[in-house]
Amino acid sequence: MVISNLEGEIASKEGERKRKRKGEVRPSQSKWRLDSEQKTYSSKLLEALRCVRAGAPAEPSRTRAVREAANRALAMAARGQTRWSRAILSSRTLKLTAAKRRRAAASRLKRSGGASQEKKRPPAIQRKARVLGKLVPGCRQLSFPKLLEETSDYIAALEMQVRAMSALSEILSSIGSGSGAPPPA
Amino acid sequence: MSSRRSRISEEEINELVSKLQSLLPEARRRGNNRASATKLLKETCSYIKSLHREVDDLSDRLSDLMAGMDNDSAQAEIIRSLLQS
Numbered sequence: 001m002v003i004s005n006l007e008g009e010i011a012s013k014e015g016e017r018k019r020k021r022k023g024e025v026r027p028s029q030s031k032w033r034l035d036s037e038q039k040t041y042s043s044k045l046l047e048a049l050r051c052v053r054a055g056a057p058a059e060p061s062r063t064r065a066v067r068e069a070a071n072r073a074l075a076m077a078a079r080g081q082t083r084w085s086r087a088i089l090s091s092r093t094l095k096l097t098a099a100k101r102r103r104a105a106a107s108r109l110k111r112s113g114g115a116s117q118e119k120k121r122p123p124a125i126q127r128k129a130r131v132l133g134k135l136v137p138g139c140r141q142l143s144f145p146k147l148l149e150e151t152s153d154y155i156a157a158l159e160m161q162v163r164a165m166s167a168l169s170e171i172l173s174s175i176g177s178g179s180g181a182p183p184p185a
Numbered sequence: 186m187s188s189r190r191s192r193i194s195e196e197e198i199n200e201l202v203s204k205l206q207s208l209l210p211e212a213r214r215r216g217n218n219r220a221s222a223t224k225l226l227k228e229t230c231s232y233i234k235s236l237h238r239e240v241d242d243l244s245d246r247l248s249d250l251m252a253g254m255d256n257d258s259a260q261a262e263i264i265r266s267l268l269q270s
Binding site for chain 1: 205208215217223232236240243244245246247252260265269
């Protein structure tokens with residue numbers, strides 16, 4: 001069987017890509033610093049915002065819709081490689097808010113019930129680690145090393161999200177101030 | 186699997202947390218001095234919370250700005266090209 005040179009090259013490049021993907025166990029968080037990544041995210045965000053604009057008219061729910069669209073787009077940019085991103089994509093808002101309320105009620109009961117005389121509190125590090133686990137989506141039950149790994153990626157991603165949303169709001173506000181699209185002919 | 190509280194040595198914890206340190210703006214300013222793991226964890230939590238707040242504020246701002254946005258694709262193209270610059 002004769003495989004032309006071009007086909008052979010393509011095949012070997014595919015193999016290389018596949019091999020690279022298999023070797024990459026840890027998600028690379030430096031990708032969040034890339035300009036290209038931010039630009040891709042900004043475009044996706046813009047698309048999502050146009051959909052939100054069409055859908056949600058009322059003021060308070062629109063902010064929430066914007067935030068959720070931004071978070072979903074961010075999670076998708078992670079391409080399924082991190083736990084926090086998968087957690088964002090698989091959670092539905094209504095369920096999440098109801099679950100939060102239940103947890104808040106439960107923890108209030110716990111705090112008022114327990115006596116603070118005995119030193120039964122876990123060490124400071126464990127307490128802080130638990131707080132951290134609550135802040136990063138989907139990471140409550142993770143082991144400490146995994147939690148820190150997810151945290152690193154999550155922080156880098158959030159920073160990119162802030163940069164992209166700031167840039168977008170700059171552009172939108174400058175367009176809004178009248179220096180925008182040319183009038184229709 | 187992860188519900189079993191396995192004893193990770195304090196050294197391991199310190200090592201992992203010092204890796205985290207490079208991500209925190211405060212810690213970078215401090216010049217990478219050995220801060221305690223507890224302190225770094227606390228800083229990490231407040232940093233994430235402040236990032237969440239920024240995202241909330243920006244969402245608010247974007248939701249206001251969107252009201253002034255036309256839903257035509259010509260304007261979207263302009264915005265997109267500005268984003269790519």
